[in-house]
Amino acid sequence: MATPADPGLAPLLGFALVGALGVGAQWLAWRLRMPAIVLMLLAGLIVGPGLGLLDPSRDFGDLLQPMVAIAVAIILFEGGLSLDIHGLRDAASGVRRLVVLGAPLGWIASAAALHWGAGLTWETSAVFGGIMIVTGPTVIAPLLRQARLRRRPAALLQWEAIVNDPVGALAAVLAFEVVLVLRTATGAGAAAADLLIGIATATVLGLVAGWGLARAFARGRVPEYMKVPVLFAAVLAVFAASDHVLHESGLLAVTLMGLWIANVELPSYVELRRFKEHATVLLVSGVFILLAANMDRATLASLDLRALLFVLAVVFLARPLAVLLSLAFSDVPWAERLLVAFTGPRGVVLVAVAGLFGERLAELGVPDGEAMAPLAFALVGATVVLHGFALAPMARALGLTAADRPGVLIVGGSRWSVALASALSKLDLPVMIADPNHAHLRAAREAGIETFFGDVLSEEAEHRLDLVRYEQVVAATDNDAYNTLVTTDLAPEFGRENVYQLRRTKDTSRRHALPATLGGRAIAADETFDEAQARLRDGWEFRATTLSEEFGLEDWRTRNPDAVPVATLSEGGALRFLGPEDAPEDRAGLRLVSLSPRREERRTG
Structure with a gap:
């Protein structure tokens, strides 16, 4: 001193x-x-x-x-x-x-x-x-x-x-x-x-x-x-x-x-x-x-x-x-x-x-x-x-952890949400789909995905949902304003880098564009709700691929030229969603989740 x-x-x-x-x-x-x-x-x-x-x-x-x-x-x-x-x-x-x-x-x-x-x-x-x-x-x-x-x-x-x-x-x-x-x-x-x-x-x-x-x-x-x-x-x-x-x-x-x-x-x-x-x-x-x-x-x-x-x-x-x-x-x-x-x-x-x-x-x-x-x-x-x-x-x-791996909370029970949740569940990630409309959750329940019937911003959700299990939030309802509200409200708790939403329909208009402080990050191809749903109706699906020394990122791109990278999962269990400008790492052991045309259609195309 x-x-x-x-x-x-x-x-x-x-x-x-x-x-x-x-x-x-x-x-x-x-x-x-x-x-x-x-x-x-x-x-x-x-x-x-x-x-x-x-x-x-x-x-x-x-x-x-x-x-x-x-x-x-x-x-x-x-x-x-x-x-x-x-x-x-x-x-x-x-x-x-x-x-x-x-x-x-x-x-x-x-x-x-x-x-x-x-x-x-x-x-x-x-x-x-x-x-x-x-x-x-x-x-x-x-x-x-x-x-x-x-x-x-x-x-x-x-x-x-x-x-x-x-x-x-x-x-x-x-x-x-x-x-x-x-x-x-x-x-x-x-x-x-x-x-x-x-x-x-x-x-x-x-x-x-x-x-x-x-x-x-x-x-x-x-x-x-x-x-x-x-x-x-x-x-x-x-x-x-x-x-x-x-x-x-x-x-x-x-x-x-x-x-x-x-x-x-x-x-x-x-x-x-x-x-x-x-x-x-x-x-x-x-x-x-x-x-x-x-x-x-x-x-x-x-x-x-x-x-x-x-x-x-x-x-x-x-x-x-x-x-x-x-x-x-x-x-x-x-x-x-x-x-x-x-x-x-x-x-x-x-x-x-x-x-x-x-x-x-x-x-x-x-x-x-x-x-x-x-x-x-x-x-x-x-x-x-x-x-x-x-x-x-x-x-x-002692068996007192909410989950061994941090999971994903998806807001909105659409076909796109169920498909994404099913792909993530196959990677042993905790996934929940929440929706205030009970009928929207029927497909998720039939697929064996955990669901929450109610508004994720409600007081009841705060007391019933164990949010500590989840590290990422994806807002994918058909209501753009609600998606923006959810991601804006949950951003301070999850971190703004961990909240995502489908693109708003009027985002391209300067008159309707929102400031960067509102809403979540873009995900995958940055599509609107209708565009995302249409892609699935056209025969696309979420699929996971494991990269290796023999089958790297370039090999994957060659075999899947039309595929859209959605997320990566590291060997340590860290999930990272990708935006339209993000490129996945070329690393052996990395699991790549993508949105691709179905294999049957690619073979006949």
Whole structure:
């Protein structure tokens, strides 16, 4: 780290470095298919204690703690904003047990692991054990997407993570108040009164603010362009007001505020949530870089075999014991109990709150209070790496993945859709055809293809369809406007590069052309619905061909001069749809899906 005489980075350069490292780590993790938090921790440690380029305490001074606190508050608000009560229907009893029983059991088990594993005093262990209830919603979400879990185990892990985040912070507050009573002249009655008043204030502020904002938004009291700024300002105000009454109670207030707004069916809810998700990505990146860079070499060097023993005790004893006891005699299947028991990655809230309470315990004279921050980093790093690489294989071994391969959701039950779905199904890809017209699905059902009767954009579809099974969407109904609506709405969730639609009939007219921000990508020959249907009526069919060293792409083109490449499937199972300008790779083992004239007609032609 830098010497006291070192002026360090200017704050502006420091902010720029944190932003570049955070977003860069997120992008690199996406490219390498790795947990982003691992790369963010490494980046922070390299530029901080490693190279000494960034020292947040030096470069940002007194602004560091408020910055981290506000970022954590916004992250938890976004977590509450993602909790739809309707999504809890299959996992309600399990989540209730994990919060009501699992949280106190986890607190006790974690405190024991800290005392006997890491050798901390009971005072520090009690405070730190409360914080360790949290399981990191910002870490769980990307892990769930990567592992493609079934709906119920995914709901158990997601709800537990988000609900227990403020619960863990309040547990630490409670333990800290007890330590404060024992170490100062503060009376137990006064401390208890402060705690109750703080929790009550947080609850009232969060729910009232959520109710007021939802009512104002629904009645048009706030213009559309100001909804997100008003939301941000309200989050900061509620957090600051509650935290002023009782430290860390603001986390409870903003979580409840987000939970209320998420469940009142606001017309602009989707836009609000998407913007919040984007902000959260930036904030999570920044907080991890800052907290990792703020470590010093001496503190990191203090991590020894006892720290390793503590991590092993938490991962393999404290967490499984708390989960299995809380879910005992419940209707949660054993496979799901085991998955949840051995999946407990910690994240930004643990590191941030542990660092804060570690400093406060040290100020009270607790000798090992400063050990909380490095132990929190050790636990976060170990659990994120372990679960980041082990969750998907463990879920597959327990039979809890939605699908071994990411599949395709086809919207529209036409002859063209059924033909494409049949060809993809023969490649062992999960395929579903959705259509709001029951009669349109008859051919798909007769072909043995999975179907969904209803609108894919409806609330019922959101709760019944396991969208995590699918990576690509093809909108192929006879309604061009609906195809555009589906692909535009699902693009943020699936990625704009993964949504496709048949060409609109009036796309060639400048008067009717849509901007690039609306609709999906072109697929195959970029035909309209009527043109695609006519091609099948003329005797064309979807067919899959495997390329090899002996039969390459040029050989295929020679044998199929009129064929239209539609998609490729790599040996690793990655499906890629092709547009009119895309060319398939010439690689042995690649499976090429094409639209070709039927063999009988080619022989007689």
